[in-house]
Amino acid sequence: MKATAELQVIPVGSGVSVREEIEQVVKVLREHALKVEPHASGTNLEGELDAVLTATAAVHESLHDGGAVRLISILKLDTRGDKSPSLKDKEL
Amino acid sequence: MKATAELQVIPVGSGVSVREEIEQVVKVLREHALKVEPHASGTNLEGELDAVLTATAAVHESLHDGGAVRLISILKLDTRGDKSPSLKDKEL
Amino acid sequence: MKATAELQVIPVGSGVSVREEIEQVVKVLREHALKVEPHASGTNLEGELDAVLTATAAVHESLHDGGAVRLISILKLDTRGDKSPSLKDKEL
Amino acid sequence: MKATAELQVIPVGSGVSVREEIEQVVKVLREHALKVEPHASGTNLEGELDAVLTATAAVHESLHDGGAVRLISILKLDTRGDKSPSLKDKEL
Numbered sequence: 001m002k003a004t005a006e007l008q009v010i011p012v013g014s015g016v017s018v019r020e021e022i023e024q025v026v027k028v029l030r031e032h033a034l035k036v037e038p039h040a041s042g043t044n045l046e047g048e049l050d051a052v053l054t055a056t057a058a059v060h061e062s063l064h065d066g067g068a069v070r071l072i073s074i075l076k077l078d079t080r081g082d083k084s085p086s087l088k089d090k091e092l
Numbered sequence: 093m094k095a096t097a098e099l100q101v102i103p104v105g106s107g108v109s110v111r112e113e114i115e116q117v118v119k120v121l122r123e124h125a126l127k128v129e130p131h132a133s134g135t136n137l138e139g140e141l142d143a144v145l146t147a148t149a150a151v152h153e154s155l156h157d158g159g160a161v162r163l164i165s166i167l168k169l170d171t172r173g174d175k176s177p178s179l180k181d182k183e184l
Numbered sequence: 185m186k187a188t189a190e191l192q193v194i195p196v197g198s199g200v201s202v203r204e205e206i207e208q209v210v211k212v213l214r215e216h217a218l219k220v221e222p223h224a225s226g227t228n229l230e231g232e233l234d235a236v237l238t239a240t241a242a243v244h245e246s247l248h249d250g251g252a253v254r255l256i257s258i259l260k261l262d263t264r265g266d267k268s269p270s271l272k273d274k275e276l
Numbered sequence: 277m278k279a280t281a282e283l284q285v286i287p288v289g290s291g292v293s294v295r296e297e298i299e300q301v302v303k304v305l306r307e308h309a310l311k312v313e314p315h316a317s318g319t320n321l322e323g324e325l326d327a328v329l330t331a332t333a334a335v336h337e338s339l340h341d342g343g344a345v346r347l348i349s350i351l352k353l354d355t356r357g358d359k360s361p362s363l364k365d366k367e368l
Contacts, residue, residue, distance in 0.1 A: 001152065006317035008352070013200030016253045016358065023368060037316070040366040041282035041352055044316045049152060053145040060093065060141060064173040069200045073169040074258060076284070076317055081156040082292065090316040092299060098225035100260070105292030108266065108345045115276060132274040133190035133260055136224045161292045166350060168192070168225055168258070174200065182224040184207060185336065233336060237329040244277065244325060248357040261349040265340040
């Protein structure tokens with residue numbers, strides 16, 4: 001099943017600037033079979049739903065391995081039964 | 093890795109009342125090895141991160157199989173590197 | 185216009201435990217004309233949409249006044265044109 | 277207080293394609309004193325927190341006036357006590 005998605009990862013208990021962690025988030029997402037489009041409030045994703053979920057787990061593992069104490073993520077998922085969703089179709 | 097989570101599934105393009113779909117969401121979540129606590133804005137979850145993600149995929153599959161045309165989900169994930177998170181600890 | 189809502193406030197750059205800030209969030213929400221139901225992933229709200237939004241702004245102001253350096257909030261809003269939404273109706 | 281934000285509005289109980297409603301969302305947001313950047317999973321905003329919240333209420337009012345039966349919105353807010361946040365600073 002194909003999905004479009006948005007992942008925002010919020011490191012809690014690190015410093016107030018989290019740029020380094022966000023760069024790591026995008027780096028890990030790009031290692032998966034996904035279209036990856038970072039923006040100011042998260043990263044838009046397109047690909048198989050399983051790939052989106054696997055990539056999300058990999059992001060949490062990678063950041064905790066790198067020392068993150070606590071991570072709160074907001075993952076939006078959009079799937080359709082009638083056709084294959086795409087980021088392109090969702091742009092105005 | 094253990095996680096607490098919240099899943100809200102929004103069926104789009106079905107009727108305005110989505111109670112039947114939400115009951116199906118909770119039913120599918122309960123088939124997984126998770127603590128499952130439904131509330132008015134979603135369902136709180138506790139368990140292995142992988143189980144949370146597998147259950148989320150199973151929910152989308154089950155609802156599309158049941159005829160849902162489009163599903164938008166909001167999944168909040170909370171993981172910690174220093175200790176095992178629990179819903180109990182997050183209550184006031 | 186009446187709304188049901190859920191507010192989760194995430195203090196970033198404070199310590200890893202944010203219990204004190206969350207207690208302050210709920211305290212400020214209770215000073216407004218809203219039904220307030222805290223749970224493990226946020227606080228469910230019911231009342232006028234304007235009251236929900238005013239309370240959300242008051243929470244950000246109060247926590248920054250108390251020293252919070254950065255706050256990320258996730259606010260879910262649910263409004264209806266056909267009837268008055270309630271938290272009660274959204275429970276299973 | 278200045279904020280960056282992201283608003284995603286999900287019309288429930290309308291058709292499965294909600295492009296017309298989303299165009300109306302962006303149109304209403306642009307009538308406020310905000311930087312408005314639509315993307316595939318919502319619209320990023322920058323401006324005074326009060327303007328973000330006022331614009332969000334105006335969007336719900338406008339879409340219900342236009343016939344929307346039910347609207348679920350996800351609003352992310354990001355405010356800082358130490359400096360003025362901007363969408364520009366949050367891009368990688």
